[in-house]
Amino acid sequence: MDHQSSSSTKVERRFIEKNRRNQMKILYCKLNSLLPTHNSKEQLALPDQIDEAINYIKTLEAKVKMIMDKKESLKGLRKRSPTCSISPQIEIRELDSTLEIVLITGFDNQFIFYEIIRFLHEEKIEVRSVNSSRLRDSMFHVIHAEIGKALFHFGAAKVSDRLKGFVYGSTSDVEIQRDTWDNDFAMDNNMWELQ
Template sequence: MDKGTPKRSRKTMEKERRNNMKNLYSQLNSLIPNQDPSRPLPDQLDEATNYIKQLQGNVENLRQTRDGMMGVGGSQGSSSTRPGYSSNSSVQIEVNENGSALEVTLVTGLECQFVFTEAVRILHEENAEVVNASYSVAENTVFHTIHAQIGEAATSDAGARITRRLKNFEI
């Protein structure tokens, strides 16, 4: 009877291995958006591989964007610098207007925090309501993003006037 025990144990181990692999495939499948579990396993693995490669590309693009905003990885004035930003200024401002919505991006050094307060003040003076404001700090650089809505009481050129006033802070 000893001969049957190792064989049965091997069968049991193989069954457990297959079940474990099935669970792992199921977990992987659940992480991939729009994945069809009825598709053959090789197709599911190809889809997962492509999705992971896409995510890696996204991470690399975001890393390059971040480095470009911080002026890392290139000389001043190189193509790695984000458009609209001067790589040698201590305050950089970009205003994007989409109808009555404004997105103001401020890039400052730690010593220029007053620019954020002044930007919010200017927006309020021009009848723009700040909807959302956020910031992040990387080394000695602060990135502010302000989302605002131009009020109905504002004049038709309020966006251009806000942009001009904010650009006065660029150094």
């Protein structure tokens, strides 16, 4: 009886071992199918397949780490980026014949400062001084300008309104056309009076 039981145990062990080997072959095939060299015509030996899988996994881990590092650095750049959008603000004070213009902008809309300087130059308003400073994500510009005698009595408010309209975008084409029409009408009246 002992002989029969030992022989059936041996058969069972062989059967279990055979199933284990078949299961391992299936797993190796699945692992090999995930490798980028899977479609190559030459079949690698089992130890080489495992080495290839290990190297491929290490390569993927390095790529994931590199991408995560890049993502973190981009997040950090976004948090401290000087180009974040800040709405421009302007405040204009009239002091006798002087205009004090305080302009606050983000770094992405610095063109507003240059446009204001250009506008003042076109209106024959002399820029006396400009102080600019940076605070976090903003630029502060303080412009001191001298209003000419021609603009002193009636033009300072108009210049102020046009600058605010330029910064805040509230000056419509209709307002500009109305101003132009009013100026043309005033010139026509002056011509009639001269005649």
